Amino acid sequence: MHYITVHDKTFQPFLSEMEIQGAVRKIGKSLNQDYKGKQPLFIGVLNGAFMFCSDLLKTVDIPCEITFVRLSSYDGMESTGEVRSIINLQEDIAGRDIILVEDIVDSGLTMQKALTYFETLNPKSVAIASLLVKPDCLKCEIDIKYCGFEIPEKFVVGYGLDYNGHGRNFKEIYQLRQE
Ligand code: 5GP
Numbered sequence: 001m002h003y004i005t006v007h008d009k010t011f012q013p014f015l016s017e018m019e020i021q022g023a024v025r026k027i028g029k030s031l032n033q034d035y036k037g038k039q040p041l042f043i044g045v046l047n048g049a050f051m052f053c054s055d056l057l058k059t060v061d062i063p064c065e066i067t068f069v070r071l072s073s074y075d076g077m078e079s080t081g082e083v084r085s086i087i088n089l090q091e092d093i094a095g096r097d098i099i100l101v102e103d104i105v106d107s108g109l110t111m112q113k114a115l116t117y118f119e120t121l122n123p124k125s126v127a128i129a130s131l132l133v134k135p136d137c138l139k140c141e142i143d144i145k146y147c148g149f150e151i152p153e154k155f156v157v158g159y160g161l162d163y164n165g166h167g168r169n170f171k172e173i174y175q176l177r178q179e
Pocket of ligand 1: 048102103104105106107108109110111154155156157161162163
């Protein structure tokens, strides 16, 4: 088993590059069907979703735009449960079909707060695409229309996801090692 160390923690392989790319292609295929004839605006949530956004957009073949925002609610390995800020949305999203692209949904509070905020800007529709969802951690009802993997309640890093700033650069996803 190829363990990795990030800061003081050891992680074990969880999702391979092939599994991730397969899931990304599947989401892209659904988006191409569902948004045919529309021109969606993808809103990538930085920093974590940068890799997912990049790979996902390569599988999308309908006319579309992409922009990025930053929402912050996480501190180390704990979700603080509050969105501290939504930074950088310069586009006018009124009347647009929005697809929020997120790396992982844990408590769901970040996405719920983001949805509430985006809805005040009167988009035509808002859907969420998240590569990972931890169903056992959800603290609110949230519709994740496009989901790559449902995963257990364990901290993961890699493929854009960090542990205190490190570990985003891996092509694979690693899970906190069983003690
Ligand atoms: P939520 O508000 O759904 O609890 O948290 C969502 C955010 O927490 C994600 O965008 C991500 O940045 C961070 N997060 C949640 N779970 C994990 C995890 O297992 N690993 C990492 N690296 N970040 C996580």
